Amino acid sequence: MPMSSTHPTFSVIIATYNGAATLSRAVDSVLAQSYKNFEIIVVDDGSTDDTPAVIRRYGAKVRYHHQSNSGVSNARNTGAKLARGEWLAFLDVDDWYYPHRLAWHARLLQRQPDLDFLIGDYDYGRANGEVMRRAIDSSGFGAMVLASADEHDTAIVDLDDMAQFIPSYFGHTSTFSVPRRTFLRLGGYAESFSIGEDLHLLIRACARSRSVGIVCKPMAFYCVHDAGLMRSDTVSAQVRNVETLLSLKHELEQAPAPVKRGFLKALMNARFDLAVALIRNRKRLRAIASFLPALADNASLHSFRMLLSVMKG
Template sequence: MTTPPTIRPRAPLVSQATFSVIIPTYNNALTLARSLDSVLAQTYPAHEIFVVDDGSMDGTREVVAAYGDRVIYHYQPNAGVSVARNVGARMATGSWLAFLDADDTFAPDRLALHAEWIERDPDLDFLLGDQDFLKPDGSFTHAAITSSAFGRALQKRHPNAHEIVLEEDDFGPLIADGFAEIRTLSLSRATFHRLGGFPVGTRIGEDLQLIVRLCAASRRAGVVMRTLAHYYIYPSSAIRKDALGSQRAFVATLEELAGQMNASQPGLRSGLREKIRQARLSLAYMYLRQRLRRAAIGSVLPMLRPVPSLTAIRDVLSVVRGIR
């Protein structure tokens, strides 16, 4: 008879990385407790948890008060999610930052898996992970890594890997069609402030703008190939209520960002141009569904400048065919 192996308890993780978790909120009293509970349930405890209330008019303050001194509450007049996150980052004292929206959740090992890797490899500039997309009832729809072209390419390059290091050449594909999600992003507080934080005044795409600037300033990043966060898809969200307006704003954000990236590495610029191409094509199809034909053509014509690529020509032709 074989003697069963002795199961040793997992030793408490000791890491130099301390995490400040920042949760901006605006009228999310119904879901905020779920988000907070997921942070408090971390196997590697957060150094501190901030809720930055961006002018809520519901019971947000009372929800946070129930947690006592386990959560730091800050109220501000409504100024937008970027300002709220930046305020939280200015108050933070942890060496690393993690961000969570007030209607989403962290997986239990979200902080532990990053903290342990940082301890082994402190030269990582930032870290990411996988994210599950869920319906409001919690049912699974898809995962970030397997639903992105770059994520699938990584899995093919590194089969069965639990951790993958990204080099500079990977940042372009990550931006073009990757899985960089703010809920799984960990970056040092010093890096965040050096980058200037989230862009104030950007309504759509502020997360991506920060990540693009982060990639431009980085050499190496780590990806944990496990689910670290859960993003809940609500049909009533502001983006989905005005999908067309949100897509227009997203294209404008990307174009503005491209103008700021002229000095960045060619691979990153190429990835951003591909992201813009995809965004413009999506906008054109949205216009076509509303029979706004002239606007659809106007969305894709800029892709032909200054020198049209074969892909851009094909995109324009596909929109023209859609008009007929």
């Protein structure tokens, strides 16, 4: 199917596992979009709760697919295979879209149809809707992007920016839009990882991209949960995050230089986060050992300073 720059079509994929309590809120946020050229696909990853009953209430407004429990990445990939839209968009079952999320990406594509993929800012907050902070404010690169935004509150990242864009990534699954054919060519989300799979896909997409569109205002709401793995078992989560990134090392040997630099910075940051988690668990020697490989990959004054910080605890 040829890509349409006039009225791009979106397939919004919601993967859920026992998410009946928040599923309606997620689906309703998509149905309330000001841009209407979309379909909704809910992939039920083996739920045992009332998910089927919740979806039945929507009738033909939602396409529903049930599968045995295979993990969120597999569920998203299944949705992509079922999709009919030119562009894929994703939404976690406990998060929600803001009303113009699809419209803003559609308008950006109408102005610049050659973009390889698109992301956007989003709000962090509690399940009651309380906003804690904006994602784009979390990095110096985000501030640079905001400063360069045009009259439409959009900005473009090109290949030379990838060295900063990748380690400072402030997007999220809910604000990521990618051509279906690109997603399938990349193999979708890596199903062998449950931590960092979104950054894993983003880096692979960057390695094949020349320009990325960014909407510099919140497009969605991300619910922060204290019981999540990244918060409840920080060391284990950070170990798995490093493992996820390490799996890309060989694949990126032939990637453009800015992408390789960005990847190595992201890996260094992940190693540092692991070292910090280990120090907080009073495992300083293991923390130092976990960070040392970063010096071989990315020797610089900054990486040595990070090592000194780890050694000081």
